[in-house]
Amino acid sequence: MLQLIHLSDLHVGPNKRNKNNLRLRMLVARICQQFAGPDAPAILISGDLTNNGTAAELRQAVKILGRFKERGFRLLICPGNHDVGPMGNTFHRSAQVNFQQLVVGELLGEQRARTATNRMHEFYPRVEMVRGVACIGLDTANREDHLASGRVGERQLASLRTALAGIAADVPIVVYMHHHMFQWVHSMRLWDSEALSAVLGGRANLLCFGHKHQSRVWGPGSKRSRETGIDLIVSSGQSTAPKRRSRPPKFPHVRLLTVQKSGVPSYKDLCL
Numbered sequence: 173m174l175q176l177i178h179l180s181d182l183h184v185g186p187n188k189r190n191k192n193n194l195r196l197r198m199l200v201a202r203i204c205q206q207f208a209g210p211d212a213p214a215i216l217i218s219g220d221l222t223n224n225g226t227a228a229e230l231r232q233a234v235k236i237l238g239r240f241k242e243r244g245f246r247l248l249i250c251p252g253n254h255d256v257g258p259m260g261n262t263f264h265r266s267a268q269v270n271f272q273q274l275v276v277g278e279l280l281g282e283q284r285a286r287t288a289t290n291r292m293h294e295f296y297p298r299v300e301m302v303r304g305v306a307c308i309g310l311d312t313a314n315r316e317d318h319l320a321s322g323r324v325g326e327r328q329l330a331s332l333r334t335a336l337a338g339i340a341a342d343v344p345i346v347v348y349m350h351h352h353m354f355q356w357v358h359s360m361r362l363w364d365s366e367a368l369s370a371v372l373g374g375r376a377n378l379l380c381f382g383h384k385h386q387s388r389v390w391g392p393g394s395k396r397s398r399e400t401g402i403d404l405i406v407s408s409g410q411s412t413a414p415k416r417r418s419r420p421p422k423f424p425h426v427r428l429l430t431v432q433k434s435g436v437p438s439y440k441d442l443c444l
């Protein structure tokens with residue numbers, strides 16, 4: 173069995189509503205306090221770690237999230253549009269390189285990523301076996317598309333197809349990415365979501381994403397689950413946004429997901 177804590181859209185950086193990234197620091201501290209231990213869930217972060225993808229913001233995110241690593245949590249992370257350019261609307265290759273070196277290299281411990289200048293395609297799709305579950309991270313911000321939209325891209329789809337073919341039929345599969353699978357607004361959409369769905373071919377048991385800052389779940393029997401053949405689809409809101417008017421602040425956009433060897437994955441909303 174694999175348990176995951178799904179976080180998304182942390183937006184570390186200058187932010188009037190989140191001074192000194194206090195909410196993220198509190199969230200990390202609460203998760204460490206409640207979940208650290210030999211059976212600690214893995215932490216899945218579906219992109220937009222920062223606001224502008226600057227080296228300073230990424231270093232800060234790596235420093236805050238490094239606490240998870242120190243406490244023995246396994247980290248699964250993919251980039252978002254805000255991690256590869258100012259305000260998420262402009263793609264800068266230098267920001268992509270920063271993400272690769274600091275997040276993939278330093279935080280996720282991929283030695284090759286620390287020095288390579290631009291080889292994100294070597295690191296995504298990121299396929300890892302975690303407690304008997306195949307976890308596959310996609311880079312949907314690897315583009316020079318319109319504003320905050322994204323795409324998986326032909327090269328990554330081909331690698332994904334190969335990866336899926338190598339996973340035994342009885343191994344559960346979790347796929348995570350930043351862009352929203354069902355967002356059709358041009359400036360925000362995942363352009364090749366249909367191609368991705370075709371490549372997944374109903375093989376994924378759980379799909380996680382963020383981007384729209386809207387918390388939602390599509391379970392078995394839902395139209396989206398039937399269309400894609402994916403048992404459970406989870407969209408995370410902005411994990412660092414507090415519930416309005418709640419004092420002390422609550423964090424509604426955090427979910428605990430459980431993937432079993434067989435059967436449908438389950439979820440529980442956490443209020444930390």
Ligand SMILES: [Fe+2]
Pocket residue numbers: 181183220252254383384385
């Ligand atoms: Fe975001």
Ligand SMILES: [Fe+2]
Pocket residue numbers: 220252253254260320350382383384
């Ligand atoms: Fe985003």
